[in-house]
Amino acid sequence: MITPALNNIVSSRSKGFTEIPTHYCPGCTHGVAHRLVAEVLEEMNIIDKTIGVAPVGCAVFAYNYFDTDFVEAPHGRAPAMATGIKRVLPDRIVFTYQGDGDLASIGIGEIVHAAARGENLTVIFINNANYGMTGGQMAPTTLPGMKTTSSPRGRDVETQGFPIRTAEMLSTLGGVGYCVRRSLHDSKNIRLAKKAIRLAFETQARELGFAMVELLSTCPTNWDMTPAESLKFVEEKMVPAFPLGDFKVSEAIKQVKV
Amino acid sequence: MTRELWKGNEAIAEAAVRAGLEAYFGYPITPQTEILEYLSRRMPELGRTFVQAESELGAINMVYGAACAGVRVMSTSSSPGVSLMMEGLSYIAGTEVPAVLVNVMRGGPGLGNIAPAQSDYNQAVHGGGHGDYRNIVLAPASVQEAIDLTALSFDLAETYRTICMVVLDGSIGQMMEPARMPEMRPVQRAHWEWATDGRMGKRERRVLTSIYLDPIQEEKTNLRLLTRWKNVQRNEVRYKEYFLDDAKYVIIGFGTAGRVALSAVRHAREQGIKVGLLRPITVSPFPVEVIEDLVGRVDGFLVTEMNSGQMLDDVQRAVRGRAPVEFYGRVGGVIPMPEEIMREIHRMVSEPLSVESDPRGEWHERMLGMR
Numbered sequence: 001m002i003t004p005a006l007n008n009i010v011s012s013r014s015k016g017f018t019e020i021p022t023h024y025c026p027g028c029t030h031g032v033a034h035r036l037v038a039e040v041l042e043e044m045n046i047i048d049k050t051i052g053v054a055p056v057g058c059a060v061f062a063y064n065y066f067d068t069d070f071v072e073a074p075h076g077r078a079p080a081m082a083t084g085i086k087r088v089l090p091d092r093i094v095f096t097y098q099g100d101g102d103l104a105s106i107g108i109g110e111i112v113h114a115a116a117r118g119e120n121l122t123v124i125f126i127n128n129a130n131y132g133m134t135g136g137q138m139a140p141t142t143l144p145g146m147k148t149t150s151s152p153r154g155r156d157v158e159t160q161g162f163p164i165r166t167a168e169m170l171s172t173l174g175g176v177g178y179c180v181r182r183s184l185h186d187s188k189n190i191r192l193a194k195k196a197i198r199l200a201f202e203t204q205a206r207e208l209g210f211a212m213v214e215l216l217s218t219c220p221t222n223w224d225m226t227p228a229e230s231l232k233f234v235e236e237k238m239v240p241a242f243p244l245g246d247f248k249v250s251e252a253i254k255q256v257k258v
Numbered sequence: 259m260t261r262e263l264w265k266g267n268e269a270i271a272e273a274a275v276r277a278g279l280e281a282y283f284g285y286p287i288t289p290q291t292e293i294l295e296y297l298s299r300r301m302p303e304l305g306r307t308f309v310q311a312e313s314e315l316g317a318i319n320m321v322y323g324a325a326c327a328g329v330r331v332m333s334t335s336s337s338p339g340v341s342l343m344m345e346g347l348s349y350i351a352g353t354e355v356p357a358v359l360v361n362v363m364r365g366g367p368g369l370g371n372i373a374p375a376q377s378d379y380n381q382a383v384h385g386g387g388h389g390d391y392r393n394i395v396l397a398p399a400s401v402q403e404a405i406d407l408t409a410l411s412f413d414l415a416e417t418y419r420t421i422c423m424v425v426l427d428g429s430i431g432q433m434m435e436p437a438r439m440p441e442m443r444p445v446q447r448a449h450w451e452w453a454t455d456g457r458m459g460k461r462e463r464r465v466l467t468s469i470y471l472d473p474i475q476e477e478k479t480n481l482r483l484l485t486r487w488k489n490v491q492r493n494e495v496r497y498k499e500y501f502l503d504d505a506k507y508v509i510i511g512f513g514t515a516g517r518v519a520l521s522a523v524r525h526a527r528e529q530g531i532k533v534g535l536l537r538p539i540t541v542s543p544f545p546v547e548v549i550e551d552l553v554g555r556v557d558g559f560l561v562t563e564m565n566s567g568q569m570l571d572d573v574q575r576a577v578r579g580r581a582p583v584e585f586y587g588r589v590g591g592v593i594p595m596p597e598e599i600m601r602e603i604h605r606m607v608s609e610p611l612s613v614e615s616d617p618r619g620e621w622h623e624r625m626l627g628m629r
Contacts, residue, residue, distance in 0.1 A: 018463075047457075048456065048457045048458055048459050049456045049457070049458060050456065051327075051454055051455070051456055053323070054467075060469065063465045063467060064465075067463055068456075068457070068463055069454040069455070069456055069457060069463050069464050069465070070454065070463070070464075070465045070466075070467075071322075071323065071326045071353075071454050071465070071466045071467065072353075072465075072466070072467035072468065072469055073319065073322075073323075073349075074319060074322075074345055074346060074349050077315065077316075077319035077322075077345075077346070080311065080315070080316040080317075080319035080320050080322075080323065081319045081320070081322050081323035081326075082323060083309065083316075083320050083323065084281070084283065084319065084320035084321060084322060084323025084324035084325075084326075084327070084331070085323040085324065085326065085327045085454075086323075087281060087307045087309060087320070087324065088280060088281050088307055088324045088327050088329045088331075089327050089455055089456065092455070092456045109312055109313060109315070109316070110312070110315070110316055110319070112312075113311075113312035113316060117309075
């Protein structure tokens, strides 16, 4: 008879999570991104002093899943709301979790100025090239030629413009301490993403300015792909359009080993 | 405290500081910019938070965040800027957190001008942002009242977990008057049982949100807001009355329009005309009961505003056709002169008044005829 080795737990729910199951679609990488954030909060032992700011979009209910205080911002305004919280509670850890419609379209003003002011915030930016919550419309990050419900013949750059490379754009600003892009399409990249998220929170903990991790993510439901096809799409189509890399890393953070 | 000469906008800023303002977020717009400028100097010297936001959208959402953290927070703006804040105000109302907003109103609609106006009455009193909510709205008529009501606004906002707006026009914001400033109150964090200020090893996590996907829960929230509002109506109505005891005619006006009307009322009294003034301090909650008391013992009301009769609707709702109501307003940033109000008083005394009249329509005809 084989006795299950119950005392040999190799994986469990992060303490950064509540016990509420997420509402995300099967195959969506929001769950992965959530898990990485929760693990980092746990590893840094900052769950207790963290306040999250949820966006409008698929992650609107993020406040249900993290075992921290949370507020729910108007569409795109999370960086402004986070500024209000962090300025009056500077010893707390404040992060926003935003999608590409929220951050790069309606909230582009708020994110640029939070970065320019060098607000000590951590921003987790999910780039899945479309508006997920409203059913797959064109986002500022939609690839040229990519079909969405509001660009049914494919994004025509002549009339609908070009994708915004947010991480590169923000990295030009003086207030930014850490600004990188990672991807969630395979386990190696997921590990790199976690390290980046850790450094983005370390940036805040050391008061080194604004920190953002842009995460290339999947949206199987609205892309009309299987989860496996979605991961391949990220690797083959999104990574070339949104190159992975460190666009700005302050000298002090370069010294941090995690 | 002795009286000092204070400019309205700066007086509001200092009054907020002395009431324990812990964080201010604003954006420049005439005719309120002196509040922003004053606090950019004053808040840092006291170790408090000041941020000039990227826009009114940014400012009101910074207010929203700081309000969720449980601190005394304020923004100030003027009409076009307040329009931009309506999204955030609706969220603040839906999340049931206290916040103070001062609107130094100017002429509109659109970019309008920077002259004094009261044309944002409906926006402040009857909504503005989406959804079903009500603001407490205070309307000072002097620099002293602007000081006193600004200080009061924080207590009201916190007591009822609501938005408290202070609405004045550019003339009160810009003019200087002798006024008494209250003593400095120390900043004391209230540590509200609802604030999202971090668990800090002491409690379960808290969430502040305005989303209730289940309509039954959203209905409960709406009913809770209304319950709170009924308490506001019961406890917080404020107004000033002048010569009402024996008045046969009563002028109703708030802020600067009420102040101008008082000059006319005093002049009319010298001529032996029994006219009085009711000046609402809380235009929301509206002082319905005092109007109810006046109906039946006066020969008519004259509503005077620096808009086309926005408060007029609330007066008519209170009077309910039981007494004649007349209207006189100036619009677009024009301040009525006491002589104009006098002319209206004389007209009321000399002409037969009817409860069937259309006060806004008839005023409009008279205005077009004057041009």
